[in-house]
Amino acid sequence: MTSVVQPAHPQLAVSAAIFRDGKVLLTRRARSPAKGFYSLPGGRVEFGESLHKALAREVDEETGLGIAIVGLAGWREVLPATAGAGHYLIMSFAARWVAREPVLNDELDDFRWIVPDTLTSLGDLKLTGGLEEVIQSAHRLIGPQI
Secondary structure (H helix, E strand, O other), X not given: OOOOOOOOOOEEEEEEEEEEOOEEEEEEEOOOOOOOOEEOOEEEOOOOOOHHHHHHHHHHHHHOOEEEEEXXXXXXXXXXXXXXXXXXXXXXXXXXXXXXXXXXXXXXXXXXXXXXXXXXXXXXXXXXXXXXXXXXXXXXXXXXXX
């Protein structure tokens, strides 16, 4: 098994709280970092890529979904917990589902559409830190769904 060498500087990443029929999409990470934790689909921003373009690309690569980005829901900083771990600044956006059904790539191993207000009662799911706050903020941006 090869070890991943982390850059010596913070990495910019994006994630999407994708809403469909009053539910938000949670995906479970299949590899480190955050292996086994449910979070939002997303990933690193490439050099010269806008945040919105990176978000649409990452969501498409990880889930196959088409989305409409609504706005910035919040951000989270993930500091390295151990030597060799990554340092990430994650910009999280609210988005609406617009096309296709989830087809996960090898970075994810499960997905669930969850009613946002039930997040605190999902004791059996391991959630990444700060996920509930980002989803609630995104839910406010999305507003009532018709």
